[in-house]
Amino acid sequence: MTRIERLQKRLPKLYIDALVVTNPQNIYYLTGFNLMAGDGYLLVTANNAIIVSDDRYQLALAEFDNDEVVATISRDYYGALNRICRALKVTVLGYEDTISYRLYDVLDEVMEADIVPFNNLIEKMRMIKDSDELARLQQATDLASRGYHYILSRIHPGITERQVANQLDFWMKEHGASRASFPTIVASGVNSAKPHATASDKPIMDGDVVTLDFGYFVNGYTADMTRTFGVGSIDPELRDIYKIVNTARQQVINQVKVGVHGDALDAVGRQLIATAGYDDEFNHGMGHGIGLSVHELPASYGPATSDVKLYNNEVITVEPGIYVPELGGVRIEDDVVVTHGGPQVLTTAPTDLLIVED
Known part of the structure; x- marks a missing residue:
């Protein structure tokens, strides 16, 4: 079972439909893709793993060899997040509680889905090394x-x-x-x-x-x-x-x-x-x-x-x-x-x- 699959399996037990991952180390841990802080995020739903970033990463994402992950290119990161969640019928979205207040304010303003904070969710997975x-x-x-x-x-x-x-x-x-x-x-x-x-x-x-x-x-x-x-x-x-x-x-x-x-x-x-x-x-x-x-x-x-x-x-x-x-x-x-x-x-x-x- 891959790391993304392990996370997807946990979503129902956490009572969320999806998790947005913004910590760069956690994105790398789950996908193997290096995304600098603030340059986008990874959205994990029950059946999808989507990296959203802008056109600076377009070539790198096109060359990224990971069958689990797809990419969306947008400069409107969180407008895209809301549109994707709406299309995938995500009504409850988890997020990492380490985000800045400024980003929380954006999510609170933009997202139609309910947003729920999680502490050290991916970090606890990272504790055990393969x-x-x-x-x-x-x-x-x-x-x-x-x-x-x-x-x-x-x-x-x-x-x-x-x-x-x-x-x-x-x-x-x-x-x-x-x-x-x-x-x-x-x-x-x-x-x-x-x-x-x-x-x-x-x-x-x-x-x-x-x-x-x-x-x-x-x-x-x-x-x-x-x-x-x-x-x-x-x-x-x-x-x-x-x-x-x-x-x-x-x-x-x-x-x-x-x-x-x-x-x-x-x-x-x-x-x-x-x-x-x-x-x-x-x-x-x-x-x-x-x-x-x-x-x-x-x-x-x-x-x-x-x-x-x-x-x-x-x-x-x-x-x-x-x-x-x-x-x-x-x-x-x-x-x-x-x-x-x-x-x-x-x-x-x-x-x-x-x-x-x-």
């Missing part, structure tokens, strides 16, 4: 691991955080990545105590720890990887913190299994960090889902996520961290497949503390 998606995620994580090895060879005292991010960006794109899935984090020295520091013009110096957090799309799917390394002689406390974080990462991964709840998984690593005396210095969730987006469901799992339960072939990150102001921080992040046979770690870069010598 074999092709897992293969693409493995490609993305393999390239990220190779990129990490490359950038380590470029590190020396005096190079700036921004130069590191730029050199990594160039290498990743030269070797198969299409683009970054978020701005690369390069945080050195005291900056590494900021979990979401951006790459700055600060030079990386002897004695710094450097946290490198990055993700790049390969064939539509993104990895998300963090490694922390040292430059020269680093503070002994940071070496101890590294061991604690790395042990927490591995212990959480060891407990990844079908059916485990997010709060229970988080507690495995968080309790270890708290016992070591750094509970106040770990101030974010243990991880999140990844795939077509760098943050997919589960959007986060942490102490208050008893409602999150892991399923077979979900892919999540495991990323504990400790951040000590004025000293520095450590975060280590792997991408992990949930399987009935236990965790499958996609990230292949080493997790032992690496020291770049002068």
Whole structure:
């Protein structure tokens, strides 16, 4: 059964006649067609899947090889939506509740059918990866691991955080990545105590720890990887913190299994960090889902996520961290497949503390 067929089968249970999909990642997931945000939509009815866009996409849609999907070319996107729904006798239309208020206002004004919002309908389908998606995620994580090895060879005292991010960006794109899935984090020295520091013009110096957090799309799917390394002689406390974080990462991964709840998984690593005396210095969730987006469901799992339960072939990150102001921080992040046979770690870069010598 195709993804569109799975969605069509659900429409009666949702008490709607059709669903209009406007999220570009969700359109790609269902059809394999890349439509930029705001350039149209996918309408799924009980027996039809129709992409509506304008003549900029006419040639691409004509060449698009998908027997399930037909195309309608119109610059009046939502006037066309109303006409199609009227012709197909759609009286109740679902829409994604992530649309802008401006678009909601258009739908409310134009549509003769009743409109009903839905939250994370396609995103919940995306949680469970098929074999092709897992293969693409493995490609993305393999390239990220190779990129990490490359950038380590470029590190020396005096190079700036921004130069590191730029050199990594160039290498990743030269070797198969299409683009970054978020701005690369390069945080050195005291900056590494900021979990979401951006790459700055600060030079990386002897004695710094450097946290490198990055993700790049390969064939539509993104990895998300963090490694922390040292430059020269680093503070002994940071070496101890590294061991604690790395042990927490591995212990959480060891407990990844079908059916485990997010709060229970988080507690495995968080309790270890708290016992070591750094509970106040770990101030974010243990991880999140990844795939077509760098943050997919589960959007986060942490102490208050008893409602999150892991399923077979979900892919999540495991990323504990400790951040000590004025000293520095450590975060280590792997991408992990949930399987009935236990965790499958996609990230292949080493997790032992690496020291770049002068």
